[in-house]
Amino acid sequence: MEQRRQMGLAAALSVVTGESIALGIFLTPAAMARSLGSPLLLAAVWCGMGFMTLCGAICYSELAITYPLTGGEYVYLRQGYGTRLAFLYGWMSAAVMDPGIAAALAVGAAPYVLSLFGLPSRAQIVIPAVILIGLALLNYVGTRLSRRVMTTANLLKIALLICLVIWASISKHATVANLLPLTERRPGSEPLFAAVAGAIISAFFSFGGWWEAAKIAGEVRNPRRNMPLAFTGGVLLVTAVYLLVSASFLMVVPLEKIVSNTAFVAQFGEALFGTTGGKVLSACVLLCVLGGLMAITMAAPRVYYAMAKDGAFFAPFGKLHPRFGTPANAVLLQTTLALLVLCFGAFNRILSFIIFSAVCFLALSVTTLFRMPQPVRRWWFPAAPIVFLLGCTIINLMILMHDPIPALVGLVIVLCGDPIRRVFFAKTTINTNPLPEQIPS
Template sequence: MEPRRQMGVAATMAVVTGESIALGIFLTPATMAKSLGSPLLLAAVWCGMAVVALCGALCYAELAVRFPHAGGEYVYLREGYGGRVAFLYGWMSAAVMDPGVAAALAVGAVPYVQSLEGLSSHAARFLPALFLLCLGLLNYIGTRLSSRVMATANLLKIAVLFALVGWAFVSGHASMGNLLPLASRRPGSEAWFAAIAGATVNAFFSFGGWWEAGKLAGEVREPRRTLPVAFVGGVLVVTSVYLAVSFAFLCVVPMERIVSNTAFVAQFGSVLFGPAGGKVLSGCVLLSVAGGLMAMTMAAPRVYFAMARDGAFFPVFGRIHPRFGTPANAVLLQTAMAMLALCFGAFDRILAYVIFSAVCFLALSAASLFRLKRPVDRWWYPAAPVVFLTGSGVIALLVLLHNPLPALVGVAVVLSGGLLRRWFTPANLASAEAAEPSLS
C-alpha cells in the first residue's frame, strides 16, 4: 500500500516556509546586526544566502520531480551513491538530527507559553512532551488533516510577521533614519572576518529546512508542477520575510541599542506595544515555533518509512495505516525518539556534533544531479548546483574552523551507522551493493 497523494501547493510550500521561519526569525537578525554593525552588510549576507538557498531549491526541485517518493535526501543519496551513503544519512536523521530538532523547538516554545499564561515551572516541564504528543497524534490520523493544519498555521504566521512589519511603520515607531549610515560599521562590531563568518553561518541555518518538502514528495499531488513551485516559491517567501522583519527591527531599535538577541525581542515588543509588548511578541514567537515544529514532525518520519521500504530498516516502519493512509509507525518512532531526546536533555549539544555532517549530506544530495543518466536540461544547470555546492562548502569549512572537535566527533557518529547497517536484512543489502545505483 502506497501513501495517498493529498498535498497541494499551499501545504507543500508551508513545509518549506514552516521549517525555515521558526524561532530564529526573532533572534538571528539581532545577533547578525550586532556583529556586522552595518545595515548594508546585513542585507548583503541575507541576499547572498538567499541566492545559495534558491540555487539549492532549484536542485532539490529537480531531484524531487525525478524521484517523487517519500524520503527526500535519503532517496536522492540512494539513487546517486547507493544504499550505504543513504543509510548513513538515515541513521543520522533517525537517531540524532530529527529528534533533536523537534525536542529543541518544543523546549524553545515553553518560555513564550509561560509569558502568556504564567504557568508554574512544574507544569511547564510537561509542555514539550505534550506538544510532541499532540503533533504525533495529528500526523498519525491523517496527512490531509495535518497538512491543512500546518498550512493554516504557517500562512497565519507569515501574515502576522508582515502585519508586524506594517504596524512598525504605520504606528510611527519605525524610522528609516535608524539605518543610516547604511555602509558604516557601528562601534563595538566584531572583526570583519569573524563577523561575516558568524553572520553567514547564522543566515544559512535560519534558511535551513526548506529542503524538507522533498521528504513528502510521495504524498504531493501533481509533483511535476507542485514541487518546483513549492521549493522556489517557498524560498522566495522566506527571503522576503527575513529581509522585511530584519529591517523593521532595525528601524524600531537602532543597532547601537541592541544588547543581546533575547533582550532584543523584549525591546522591540515594548517599543511597538508598550507594557503588553512582551505578550504580543511571545504570541508571535510561539506561532512561528509551532509552524516550524508542525512542518518538521510531518516531514521527518518519511525518511524512516523510505528506509524500511528499502529493507534497510525495520519493516514495521514501512507500513501504511489501512484507515488513515499515513506512515503511522514511522510517525510513532519519530515521536518516541523526540520524547527520548527530552529525557536526555542534551539534544542541543548533540545537534552541535551533527551539523557539519548534515551540511555535507545536503551538498552530496545536490551533487547527485551530476550523476544522473538522463542529463538535466534546465536553464539554470549547471550554474545552480555549482553555486549551491560552493556555498555549502564554505559553510562546512566555517563550521569546521569554528569548532573542529564536535564536527569530527559528529562524523564519527555518522560513520558508526555503517556497523548498524549490517543488522538489517543482510541478503537485501548484499544484493543492493552488487547493483549499480539506478539513476534516472
C-alpha cells in the first residue's frame, strides 16, 4: 500500500510555520532584546536569520522537487552520501531529536493549560502525556483529519499573533517612543559580541523546524509547485510575524522594564488586557505550542517510515494502516519515545545535546545539491547554499564557544547509531534510485 498525495499547499505551509512559530516567539524576543539593548540590533538579527533561513528554504525546495518522497533529509542524505550517513540522521531523529522536541513542547504547554483552565498544580504532571497521546491518536486515525486540524490551528495562530499586533496599535498601549533611540544600546546590555552571538543562536532556535515540511513531500499534491511555495512563503511569513510581534512587544513594554522571559509575557498581557491578560496570553501561547506539536507529530514519523521502506529500519514501521492509510506504527513509535523522555524529565539537556548535530545534518543535506547527477541550473545557485552553509558554520562555532560539552555529547550519541546499523542493517541492500511511480510527472 503506497501513500496517497492528499496534502495541498496549505498543509505544507502549515508545517513550515507551525514548527517555527511555537513557544519561542513569546520567550526569545525578551532575552534577545535585553542582551542586545537596541531595537535596531534586534531587527537586524531577525532579518539576518530570516535571510539565512530563506536561503536554506530555497535549497530545500530544489531538493524536494528533485526527490518528492517521504522522509526529507533522510532521502537527501541517502541520495547524496549513501545509506550510512542517512541512517545516522534517522537514528538522531528517532532516538533523540523528535521525541525530545515533542516532549519539551508538551511540557512547555502544561503551565499555560493550568493558567487557562484553572486546574490544580498536580495536574501538570499528566497534562504533557495527555497532549502527546491525543495528538498521536489524531495522526493515527487519518492524515486528512490531522492535516485539517493542524492547518486550522496554525492559521488561527498566525491570525491571533497579527491581531495582537493590531490591538497593541489601535488600543494606544503601544508607542513608538519606546523604540527610540533605535541604534543606541541601553545601559546594562551585554558585551556586543556575546549579545549578538546569543541572539543569533536564539533566533535560529525560533526559526527551527521549517525544514520538517520536506518529510511530508511524498504526500503533497503537485510537489513541484507546492513545496517551493510552502518553504519560501512560510519562511517569509515567519520572518514578518517575528519582526511585527517583536516590535509590538517593545512598543508596549520598553527595554528598560524587561526583567525576565516569563515575567515579560505577563507584563505584555497585563498591559494589553488588564487583569485578564494572563489568560489571554496563555491561550495565545497554548495555541502556538499545539500548532508546533501537531506539525512535528505529523512530520517526524515519516522519517522512520521512509527508513523502514528502504530496509534501513525495522520492517513494521514501514507499513501503512490498512484502513487509515497512515504510518501508524511509526506514529506510535515517535509518541512512545516522547513519553519515555517525559519520564526522564531532562528536556533542556536533551535539546542541547542534539542542536549541534541537527545543524550539521541540515548543512550536509544542503551540500547534496553539489552532488546531484544533473547540475543545478537556478539563478540562486551556488549563492544560496553557500550563504546557508556559512550561517550553519557560524552557528555551530558559537555553540562550541558557548558550551561545547552538550554539543560533543550529542555528537557521540549520533555516532552510536553506526554500530546499531552494522549489527541490524549492514547486510540490507537499498535501492537509492526512486521508483518511477513515486515521482509525479
